[in-house]
Amino acid sequence: MSAFLAHLDTLLLWAFAGCAFVSAALMLVLRQPMRVAMALVSCMVFLGGVYGLLGLHFIAAFQVLIYVGAVMVFMVYAIMLLDPRDESAGEKYSKLLWPGIIGFALLAEALAVGYWNDLPHAPRGAAGEPFDLARFSQAFLSEYWLHFELTSVLLLAAVVAALAVIKENRRHDHG
Amino acid sequence: MIADLVIAVVFIGYAISVLMGFGTILTWVERKQAAVMSDRIGANRAYIRIPFTQVKLVWWGLFHGMADGLKMLLKEDFKPRTYDWYAYAVAPWVVFTPVLLVFAVIPFGGTITPARLWEPLAAVFGDKSWPMQIAPLDAGILIVFAFSGLTIIGAMLAGWSSSNKFSLLGALRAGSQMISYELVLGLTVLGLILVYGTVDLDAMVRHQSGTVLGFLPAWGIVYQPFAATLFLAAAIAENKRIPFDLPEAESELIAGYFTEYSAMKMGLFMFAEFIEIAIIGALFTTLFLGGYNLPFMSDAGFAFPGGATVAMPHGAVVVTQLATFLLKVFVVCSFQILIRWTLPRFRYDQVLTFAWKFMFPLALANLVVTALVVWWVGA
Numbered sequence A: 001m002s003a004f005l006a007h008l009d010t011l012l013l014w015a016f017a018g019c020a021f022v023s024a025a026l027m028l029v030l031r032q033p034m035r036v037a038m039a040l041v042s043c044m045v046f047l048g049g050v051y052g053l054l055g056l057h058f059i060a061a062f063q064v065l066i067y068v069g070a071v072m073v074f075m076v077y078a079i080m081l082l083d084p085r086d087e088s089a090g091e092k093y094s095k096l097l098w099p100g101i102i103g104f105a106l107l108a109e110a111l112a113v114g115y116w117n118d119l120p121h122a123p124r125g126a127a128g129e130p131f132d133l134a135r136f137s138q139a140f141l142s143e144y145w146l147h148f149e150l151t152s153v154l155l156l157a158a159v160v161a162a163l164a165v166i167k168e169n170r171r172h173d174h175g
Numbered sequence B: 001m002i003a004d005l006v007i008a009v010v011f012i013g014y015a016i017s018v019l020m021g022f023g024t025i026l027t028w029v030e031r032k033q034a035a036v037m038s039d040r041i042g043a044n045r046a047y048i049r050i051p052f053t054q055v056k057l058v059w060w061g062l063f064h065g066m067a068d069g070l071k072m073l074l075k076e077d078f079k080p081r082t083y084d085w086y087a088y089a090v091a092p093w094v095v096f097t098p099v100l101l102v103f104a105v106i107p108f109g110g111t112i113t114p115a116r117l118w119e120p121l122a123a124v125f126g127d128k129s130w131p132m133q134i135a136p137l138d139a140g141i142l143i144v145f146a147f148s149g150l151t152i153i154g155a156m157l158a159g160w161s162s163s164n165k166f167s168l169l170g171a172l173r174a175g176s177q178m179i180s181y182e183l184v185l186g187l188t189v190l191g192l193i194l195v196y197g198t199v200d201l202d203a204m205v206r207h208q209s210g211t212v213l214g215f216l217p218a219w220g221i222v223y224q225p226f227a228a229t230l231f232l233a234a235a236i237a238e239n240k241r242i243p244f245d246l247p248e249a250e251s252e253l254i255a256g257y258f259t260e261y262s263a264m265k266m267g268l269f270m271f272a273e274f275i276e277i278a279i280i281g282a283l284f285t286t287l288f289l290g291g292y293n294l295p296f297m298s299d300a301g302f303a304f305p306g307g308a309t310v311a312m313p314h315g316a317v318v319v320t321q322l323a324t325f326l327l328k329v330f331v332v333c334s335f336q337i338l339i340r341w342t343l344p345r346f347r348y349d350q351v352l353t354f355a356w357k358f359m360f361p362l363a364l365a366n367l368v369v370t371a372l373v374v375w376w377v378g379a
Helices: A003-005 A008-029 A033-053 A057-082 A097-116 A133-142 A145-172 B002-037 B063-072 B085-105 B119-125 B141-163 B163-197 B203-209 B226-237 B263-288 B316-342 B349-377
Strands: B301-305 B309-312
Touching: A003 A008, A003 B309, A008 A033, A033 A057, A033 B085, A033 B141, A057 A133, A057 B141, A057 B163, A133 A145, B002 B063, B002 B085, B002 B119, B002 B263, B063 B263, B085 B141, B085 B263, B141 B163, B141 B263, B163 B203, B163 B226, B163 B263, B163 B349, B203 B263, B226 B263, B226 B316, B226 B349, B263 B316
Parallel strands: none
Antiparallel strands: B301 B309
16 A cells, blocks of 8 residues: 555656647547647646646646647637538548658657657756746746747747748639 | 545545535525525525425525436436537536636645644654645646636537537637636736735735734735735636626527536536636635634734734634635625626626726736835835
8 A cells, every 4th residue: 555655656647648648649640620629638738747746836837827728728719710620530641641650750769869868857956855936937037038038939930931821822722 | 655645535525525515505595695685585495395294394495406406417418419529528527627626726724733633643643734735736826727727628618519509609708708807817816926925825825814014914905905806806707607697698698608508517517607606715715815814813823913812722723714714715705696696797898898908907007016016115
């Protein structure tokens, strides 16, 4: 009993990680937009659980708060409004099957390399105290604010690029 | 290790029974309070007859909750032909579960030391003490917002998957309204975080057991009266109740996003709404009304302004704190029901205008003024 309790954290960590992996796989495999969104939501929530079990509670909260509470809410909202029920969801494979497989192989390789090279550990203080919100805020606002701002500019560029891609497709349809 | 597990199970059991109890009692309070407010007799028809006698137990209509529960369990579970059956079935749970989870970080009492309550307990628990809170996390209020954001997805999923135009309109309204008011809710709490300098809910409650100006209890509502008003209004809008019940306005949309739900699936939506009243009560109590402590009270006992102190035994402190928390939560719940039976419903454009053009600027102004004052006092 006590041995089971001592390893309860590890057990839960594996359970959450496994569920996150399964939902991530489902997100790639499923074809209906709303189900894809739901798989992504559950993946985010389970990842939040993984962060929480590693002791980074506020990162877990941010994970759920920002990705699910903000980003996914808007995605679900958009899917609900557009209500896309096109026929391609019934086809077995996407047209982009081969690029997908190549991308997956590259990702698997990157993960394997990352696994064999030692992964960085969660940062801890000198006395081994956990990385709490105060320490996070100081590090974030003193060291990483530039990276954060640059990321937001990159995201804006990505949005503009997405718009351009959609416009290109539309022109193609009309022509 | 075993002791930690026992304490956790006891706390979780307590939290679930408190929430379920509030959910059931509030359905009755809502009807009875409406009756009292409009000078009617109110819910008094459901009764239990003692077998073989003519003795009918009415008990002010308290059995109505039981009758409701039985009706929901026994009614036909109607299954509409929908595009996505899975989303339809999972939606009530996506609404219901996060509402329960929010309570995990709310402290419902001070610190408990089982060995000081009853000597023989020391054999199991030692002289260790636990904060009366299921998950004493440093992220506190962030976890509350993280979980309450999930219910929006549930409401939209329910409306979308029902294949009904009324449901879809309701889901649309629910989505826009909850996103708008969640923002206001977050902004009002930011002012409090500035004042207390922490997001840990238990630390916030401890901060509130002191005094301001020598005699006022240092409650959040004294520091931030403006934020307290905005918080309560935004929270009621977030819970989609009158005067903000546009997503389920029965004269326009039948029942809005849960029109196509029946039996216990509909019951889950209703129950989630009533439990959320209690959750709003618990949050408001914790943030603005001094949490589980009476004025001038801390884990050691009372320390009145003027220097008089009253020491209390541990058992009395624990019982007082648990009872105080429940009482405060109940008062806030009753106040919400008072608002529900007093104000008429907004028009839909008014709801969104109210959020973005009235409450949002006010919340921002409150935050700026609070930041300036905190900076000035700190300097």
